[in-house]
Amino acid sequence: MEGRAPQDIRRRRGSFRARIAVVFVLQTIVMIVASVMAANNVAPIGAVIAIMLCSGGLAWIAVSREWIPVATLARLLEAWDPERPDMAGLDREGGKRADNDVSSLIRGLHGLASRIEGYGERERNFTRDASHELRSPLTVIKMSSDMLADESDLSDVGYRSLERIRRSTRELEALVEAFLILSRESDQGLAEEDFVVNTVLRQEVDYARELIAGRPVELVLDEPASFALHASPRVFAVLCGQLIRHALQQTDQGTIVVTVMPGSVSVINPALDAPEAGSRRHAAVDRHGFDLAIARRLSDRFEWPLELRSLPGANRIASVRFPHPQPVEA
Known part of the structure; x- marks a missing residue:
């Protein structure tokens, strides 16, 4: 046989x-x-x-x-x-x-x-475990840094180090949030609701201002319009936060303007003209290009078109268009 x-x-x-x-x-x-x-x-x-x-x-x-x-x-x-x-x-x-x-x-x-x-099972395990195991130590670091900030006998060097720790913790929080969103095969599990984009942007701008403390950079939120979205506010906050952080990495000095237009949000940062400044800018791109890469993946994932424009000697503009904006009254 x-x-x-x-x-x-x-x-x-x-x-x-x-x-x-x-x-x-x-x-x-x-x-x-x-x-x-x-x-x-x-x-x-x-x-x-x-x-x-x-x-x-x-x-x-x-x-x-x-x-x-x-x-x-x-x-x-x-x-x-x-x-x-x-x-x-x-x-x-x-x-x-x-x-x-x-x-x-x-x-x-x-x-x-x-x-x-097997891939789906690993995805669920990763998002569940990473969500807890990564956020828990970040929470401890934030609480410990807040307690250290209340110490009256902290030296100037210690205070500057503490501020760097707090800024890095905030950056790591944003990265963990972005990676957890992108690690999901679909957007299931992300609660959708009606929210005003201006409110979320104000919070993201306030968080970003902590990252430029002590730098000759100003971050301004310009709100000539306001609109609402029916989507996940977490995803919107992470996307705009990544664009703002990318602009901060590209700017050594000057003013960064976050503008809310009807159905779109743009981040404008000044270009650097000096050769040595340009070399620093390109070095920043090499080190922190993942901010823009994450923003691109989020925009593709949720079908929010991202457009980048850069004019010689002018500003660099990153704008996100939202196809289905809603009036704030809705």
């Missing part, structure tokens, strides 16, 4: 195509024989037509039977739910006697579905 197994595998390899070829050859032979019989008046025309119709019907039935495993697999994949993969259905199809090519396809789909299921 074991010695005949490899021969069976070789015999079944490409058997679907071989069986279809046999059906085609037999039908061709029947057609030729029937045509010769009709030409030599061996059989009446009606009998010849009946033979041809019967051969065609039998060929259709044979081909349809060979196609049943493929059709069944197609129906299974059409109703496939990535969130709840029907692995038992694939196992049932793989256990049936089918063409070797179809069996290979089922095994490949089974392996792919298993990998996708």
